[in-house]
Amino acid sequence: xxxxxxxxxxxxxxxxxxxxxxxxxxxxxxxxxxxxxxxxxxxxxxxxxxxxxxxxxxxxxxxxxxxxxxxxxxxxxxxxxxxxxxxxxxxxxxxxxxxxxxxxxxxxxxxxxxxxxxxxxxxxxxxxxxxxxxxxxxxxxxxxxxxxxxxxxxxxxxxxxxxxxxxxxxxxxxxxxxxxxxxxxxxxxxxxxxxxxxxxxxxxxxxxxxxxxxxxxxxxxxxxxxxxxxxxxxxxxxxxxxxxxxxxxxxxxxxxxxxxxxxxxxxxxxxxxxxxxxxxxx
Amino acid sequence: xxxxxxxxxxxxxxxxxxxxxxxxxxxxxxxxxxxxxxxxxxxxxxxxxxxxxxxxxxxxxxxxxxxxxxxxxxxxxxxxxxxxxxxxxxxxxxxxxxxxxxxxxxxxxxxxxxxxxxxxxxxxxxxxxxxxxxxxxxxxxxxxxxxxxxxxxxxxxxxxxxxxxxxxxxxxxxxxxxxxxxxxxxxxxxxxxxxxxxxxxxxxxxxxxxxxxxxxxxxxxxxxxxxxxxxxxxxxxxxxxxxxxxxxxxxxxxxxxxxxxxxxxxxxxxxxxxxxxxxxxxxxxxxxxxxxxx
Numbered sequence: 001x002x003x004x005x006x007x008x009x010x011x012x013x014x015x016x017x018x019x020x021x022x023x024x025x026x027x028x029x030x031x032x033x034x035x036x037x038x039x040x041x042x043x044x045x046x047x048x049x050x051x052x053x054x055x056x057x058x059x060x061x062x063x064x065x066x067x068x069x070x071x072x073x074x075x076x077x078x079x080x081x082x083x084x085x086x087x088x089x090x091x092x093x094x095x096x097x098x099x100x101x102x103x104x105x106x107x108x109x110x111x112x113x114x115x116x117x118x119x120x121x122x123x124x125x126x127x128x129x130x131x132x133x134x135x136x137x138x139x140x141x142x143x144x145x146x147x148x149x150x151x152x153x154x155x156x157x158x159x160x161x162x163x164x165x166x167x168x169x170x171x172x173x174x175x176x177x178x179x180x181x182x183x184x185x186x187x188x189x190x191x192x193x194x195x196x197x198x199x200x201x202x203x204x205x206x207x208x209x210x211x212x213x214x215x216x217x218x219x220x221x222x223x224x225x226x227x228x229x230x231x232x233x234x235x236x237x238x239x240x241x242x243x244x245x246x247x248x249x250x251x252x253x254x255x256x257x258x259x260x261x262x263x264x265x266x267x268x269x270x271x272x273x274x275x276x277x278x279x280x281x282x
Numbered sequence: 283x284x285x286x287x288x289x290x291x292x293x294x295x296x297x298x299x300x301x302x303x304x305x306x307x308x309x310x311x312x313x314x315x316x317x318x319x320x321x322x323x324x325x326x327x328x329x330x331x332x333x334x335x336x337x338x339x340x341x342x343x344x345x346x347x348x349x350x351x352x353x354x355x356x357x358x359x360x361x362x363x364x365x366x367x368x369x370x371x372x373x374x375x376x377x378x379x380x381x382x383x384x385x386x387x388x389x390x391x392x393x394x395x396x397x398x399x400x401x402x403x404x405x406x407x408x409x410x411x412x413x414x415x416x417x418x419x420x421x422x423x424x425x426x427x428x429x430x431x432x433x434x435x436x437x438x439x440x441x442x443x444x445x446x447x448x449x450x451x452x453x454x455x456x457x458x459x460x461x462x463x464x465x466x467x468x469x470x471x472x473x474x475x476x477x478x479x480x481x482x483x484x485x486x487x488x489x490x491x492x493x494x495x496x497x498x499x500x501x502x503x504x505x506x507x508x509x510x511x512x513x514x515x516x517x518x519x520x521x522x523x524x525x526x527x528x529x530x531x532x533x534x535x536x537x538x539x540x541x542x543x544x545x546x547x548x549x550x551x552x553x554x555x556x557x558x559x560x561x562x563x564x565x566x567x568x569x570x571x572x573x574x575x576x
Binding site for chain 2: 049058087138
């Protein structure tokens, strides 16, 4: 076995000064950033009135609440809860479907390969962005003012806030589509609508279907909370039971939500694989 | 130049055409059936959600006029004609917006620290024991499936009204969401450095510290910034249930029909969310190059 020559450290130091003598600024950059982040964290704790005493008292209280939650028990209102759960699922399904139907044409306008002109695309994109900037709960509040309390306001709230999200996601899917098929349609004499119908839609439909299914799933969660402001569904029951401190019913309702979300998760997973095959959804 | 298109003889063509038509017919039948089932489900859902197109048509005018009303001052003038009057409470609202951002910052960071501690126990390749992995995974699933505002409702009762409940709710939700994403990154790492460190006789913690963390730190930071962005939106509605931030003011303004206040607060929230989006997008671009911006 031959011995390796000893490394010539003086020479190496000369050749790679960055490795051996990193300037102080780059050595301190990461600790300084971490320290800064931690500083803001502590400042936040002080500013938001955290104190060990409050924390202990709250945890004690939380312990009691958890004790009172066991065992979960719906009492005599199980039928009402099942109806509310059905309402929640309906809100999620209808809201997402409405959003997808309205978002598809608008997303064409926001896609670079359909509308090349920046002047037309920019306002559409900003419009979608500002819709997304407002939370679903706020939209629910607005719609309650318009169509009154009840699940219909919830459907409209989910439809509007998802419209913004879908518009963006669909337009990204369209921009990622392959140009060649569109060019093929044009070469055989098709007009713009033909290009979209036969060149683009077959490519983007599976992607879009996957996204819609994913949103139905995540909207089941959102639909459970819009009831808190009065827009129907199981959230309404949940908020009421929390306010009157019926902890056993609360834990039962939370369990119901968990089971429903898991079920929808499973179903939409199956459907997604049936539509797009076994590959990752982007 | 003429090109001869070769045509198959009639008999062969008929067989091929038949097969093609059959395949298409089967596909169409499946599509029609699926559409029919989907519409049936939609109709049932519409009945369940008390959808009433009549109400919608009658009240859609309200929706348009609502935006008209929130764009009008009490004096009847348009809001933008008198900015001072429109944003009369800007000092209070800015302070509350600051509180909202602080809530989401503290909540995200605390959640990220906890998720960092837990995710190595949940990832398949670094978990010390299967039962521990199972338990941690279920815990994180629970944390992210229950919406943060439900936690906030319960915490408001346990910890009292105020931003503390909001921070804790956001923290718990972030532990669940980030823990899952973190453990997925850890499952995708290159295991060779881990084996290298392990072969020197290092303990589990040393393996994590010197072989896993350097590989995943960038991905973790990127997801944490993304979560912060989402949590700012979440924190803006925490006030609806009394858990601090700007939401309290907004819900009061909506319920008491202070129209111009609604538009002022909404505008401030939208602008803040925009700025945070742009800021975190920029930070992610700076830290991890362009492709990390998804």
